[in-house]
Amino acid sequence: xxxxxxxxxxxRMVGRFAWLGGHTHAVLVNDGELIGPECVAPxxxxxxxxxxxxxxxxxxxxxVVALEGSDxxxxxxxCYKELF
Numbered sequence: 001x002x003x004x005x006x007x008x009x010x011x012r013m014v015g016r017f018a019w020l021g022g023h024t025h026a027v028l029v030n031d032g033e034l035i036g037p038e039c040v041a042p043x044x045x046x047x048x049x050x051x052x053x054x055x056x057x058x059x060x061x062x063x064v065v066a067l068e069g070s071d072x073x074x075x076x077x078x079c080y081k082e083l084f
Contacts, residue, residue, distance in 0.1 A: 026076070
């Protein structure tokens with residue numbers, strides 16, 4: 001299994017579950033923004049295509065990150081909902 005396939009499997013898990021291992025997860029895309037779990041599933045086709053073809057359009061997944069409390073809240077770049 002290559003790195004892209006592994007990353008897309010992680011992205012799909014974020015789209016199915018808001019909490020994984022006790023933490024909220026989000027998808028970090030190539031423009032530095034976060035996509036929250038509620039927006040991953042309905043936009044999985046865009047994320048998957050951009051990631052497979054390495055498109056620089058703001059949908060390419062770079063990593064799946066676990067969010068923890070910080071001084072400033074993180075927001076979903078798609079729906080602007082607070083993630084943590």
